[in-house]
Amino acid sequence: MSQNTPLPSVLLIGCGKMGGAMLEGWLEHGLKPSVVLDRHEHTLPAPHVHARSLTDIAADFTPDIIILAVKPQKANDILAELAQHYPQATLLSVMAGRTIESLKAQFTAAIPGANPTIIRAMPNTPCAIGAGITGLYAPPQATEQQKQNCDRLIRSVGETVWVETEHLIDAVTAVSGSGPAYAFLLAELMEKAGVEQGLPQEQARKLARHTVYGAGALLEQSDLDSAELRTRVTSPGGTTAAALAVLMAPEAWPTTVPKAIAAAAQRAQELSS
Ligand SMILES: NC(=O)c1ccc[n+]([C@@H]2O[C@H](COP(=O)([O-])OP(=O)(O)OC[C@H]3O[C@@H](n4cnc5c(N)ncnc54)[C@H](OP(=O)(O)O)[C@@H]3O)[C@@H](O)[C@H]2O)c1
Missing domain, CATH: 1.10.3730.10 (ProC C-terminal domain-like)
Incomplete structure (x- = not known):
């Protein structure tokens, strides 16, 4: 695919720190006509538009990918509404700790026949300058086309790593998110x-x-x-060695860094339960 081919069209839900960081990169690369849904005002270059609610969006707008970038605890209402407008959507969730199962449950509770494909991604804020790193997980139901679309979109703002199981997204959150x-x-x-x-x-x-x-x-x-x-x-006996002797003492970074990352992973797990 040529570098000039525009990125897939998106409905970006939530344009705060993370959604906004990714959007900056996507706009720079060129995006098919897309919509940003956020409570706060955003001025977007044409043909992209801002909407405050799903009901403001043109009925014939069918995004290739819907990005969920709101706080995990604020997602339920919007998921129920989304199910009504886009029951078979491809969703890319960047929310920490919300499992595919829990997101799908919200969808099917609203519309019993809804069957979205949900892919999870854990980006980080250097995406805003094209230097992000994002871990992704796709369930077996996802097609190659859906995965490629998500990968293209995310690779336009940095590197990607696809993990084999969903629970590893918590580890990605703790290390790079x-x-x-x-x-x-x-x-x-x-x-x-x-x-x-x-x-x-x-x-x-x-x-x-x-x-x-x-x-x-x-x-x-x-x-x-x-x-x-x-x-x-690090020259033996030199200044760097003196500093590293402090940082690398067993009770220092070799203990605290893994402990900090484990605490973040634990918190991601708690958010999902
Ligand atoms: N920040 C990071 O470094 C980072 C890294 C990786 C992943 N994430 C994930 O990214 C997600 C977003 O985090 P964030 O830090 O970007 O949050 P944020 O700055 O609060 O951005 C979320 C935006 O969505 C808006 N919003 C929420 N519900 C809405 C609704 N129903 N309709 C319209 N707009 C709505 C919010 O408006 P209000 O302010 O009015 O609520 C806010 O503008 C989280 O799930 C987080 O886990 C964040």
């Missing part, structure tokens, strides 16, 4: 520590942020394992 926040925290703590070491605030900020950015870019461009990249910048 929530992951940008861990990197931001690292930048924040490095900046504070830089100030404690005597640097002016602005300089500490620039040094910390650009270091996290540069290390990320190096990881992306290198085929080496991250452990190997770390070893290569």
Whole structure:
């Protein structure tokens, strides 16, 4: 398929932090005529339109994919309405913790014969600059065409990884969905520590942020394992080694990072029950 072929048409439900981040990338790549449904006003370039409710949408609009990007706890009402308008829809849910079964149950409770195909995706906010990473899961019912459409759409805002079982989406949520926040925290703590070491605030900020950015870019461009990249910048007895001795102490990062990721995965599971 040519790079100029427009992306599938979407009905994006929820244009907040995540929906908005993905939409920015899609608009840049070129999207078939699409609709953004959100309570807040959004100005979209023609031919795309904003709607405040499903009843505002033209009756002949049939999106290739409906993206669910509202908070998980706010999805039920809209799902019942969606079932009435698009009972056989292809849904791509980016909601943390909502299982395919629970989403389908809302659909069929509203319209007993409804039979949507629901694919789950867990993106992250760097999608806004085309540097996202998204884990996806498709149930056996999904066709190759449906999976390809979802993959094209999501790959336009970053990389994709398809997982084999639905419960692994919770692990994706914990590693990469929530992951940008861990990197931001690292930048924040490095900046504070830089100030404690005597640097002016602005300089500490620039040094910390650009270091996290540069290390990320190096990881992306290198085929080496991250452990190997770390070893290569660590001279025995040097300054980096002194810092890593603190960070890599058994009770430090080797314990807290897996614990933090397990807590996020646990929370994703709780949200689904
Ligand atoms: N943020 C992330 O980093 C991230 C990463 C991966 C996945 N996700 C998933 O993405 C989903 C959205 O998260 P978010 O952080 O983008 O939330 P958000 O910023 O609150 O965005 C959701 C948007 O949808 C609107 N909305 C909710 N229900 C609606 C309805 N019935 N009709 C019209 N508009 C409606 C909300 O309006 P109101 O403000 O009026 O409610 C809001 O503008 C969540 O399920 C989350 O699990 C988020």
